[in-house]
Amino acid sequence: MNASTRGPGAEHEQRRRQIADAVLAVTAERGLAAVTQSNVAARAGVSAGRVQHYFPTKREMIEAAFDRGNALSAARIAARVGRAGAPRQVLTTVLTELIPHDAVTRTHLRVRQAFTALALSDEDxxxxxxRDYERFHGQVTDLLARGQDAGEVPRELDCRERAVSLVALAEGLAYYVLVGIHSASEARERVLTEIAGTYAPVRGQAMPPLA
Amino acid sequence: MNASTRGPGAEHEQRRRQIADAVLAVTAERGLAAVTQSNVAARAGVSAGRVQHYFPTKREMIEAAFDRGNALSAARIAARVGRAGAPRQVLTTVLTELIPHDAVTRTHLRVRQAFTALALSDEDxxxxxxRDYERFHGQVTDLLARGQDAGEVPRELDCRERAVSLVALAEGLAYYVLVGIHSASEARERVLTEIAGTYAPVRGQAMPPLA
Structure with a gap:
């Protein structure tokens, strides 16, 4: 341990993270209803009082877990594409990351599902x-627009519209995978096919689908 | 009232339906967590004992509401397309019915969302x-296959794959509408565009997108 990981601020952050990880685990295993200070404390191996100190309300526990899940997902994407990924590679990684394919991504998606269900009865x-979707759809739109600038995506494509459809499709398929309606590899193939159809074909072939 | 609606069986069914409607209303307004025998009884204007008589467990209340929501949705679709609808018309109605556009369809979708979230922590x-999705995806696949038989849908289309994608896209967009990320009319337009892209274009135009 060096000085920067030993200060009280760093320790605070580390404990918050540890508890947020426990909230993620409890949500993934037993759903949001099981997220209580005592369950989370047991999972994190700390006292209920400590959980309460860091997250006084259930809402705060859930939001912390959601943030943590998103941060972990962003880190996985960054690790796979690096900083200088081509737009199409980044797009492919971002969209296929939405499809659960291992224990970590399944956990993340279960938390996202629980959280999105909560949005239906909680205006905050x-x-x-x-806000999150506005940003996310905007990022995917930008990736497609960069593809247009590079001549890889047809000029006529409405990047925003296509971005929203690609994300919605991937999310719909991700749910199917989680419930066992579809295999992860089938869902992934569907997403890759849609991405391929979005980019311009090699010269001499017909134009790709715009709709 | 005639004899067939006065027997004890009919009365039983009518009371079950009345309670199921109350479960739908409570779920839509306050989420699944608020579905308790006392809340449902208050909404239905009956005693908690009566709710308990018809639905001894919370699970049974929720399943009854889900069935009731699906039956109402099927009835709306039947009313719009009749018995002799052309496959494309039926497909369009079925898919756009997934997008909430009024109080009734919003209620139905909120219940579906709550129910699908529950599937993540309840194996039954x-x-x-x-089973439900197997049937639903199969019905949409059949509609596309009938379009192929009639020469309206390209032969090369993998009907099953396209059916799953169309439903997943509509469901992803439906969630956006429910949370206010997207307007109902935008989502509907996206679905109509995807359907149009699935059917063959008029002669002399390029082939429609297959992916």
């Missing part, structure tokens, strides 16, 4: 989801 | 969702 969380 | 409900 709904507002947060709207 | 997950099994039921798999």
């Amino acid at each position: 969380i709904a507002e947060r989801m709207r | 409900i997950a099994e039921r969702m798999r």
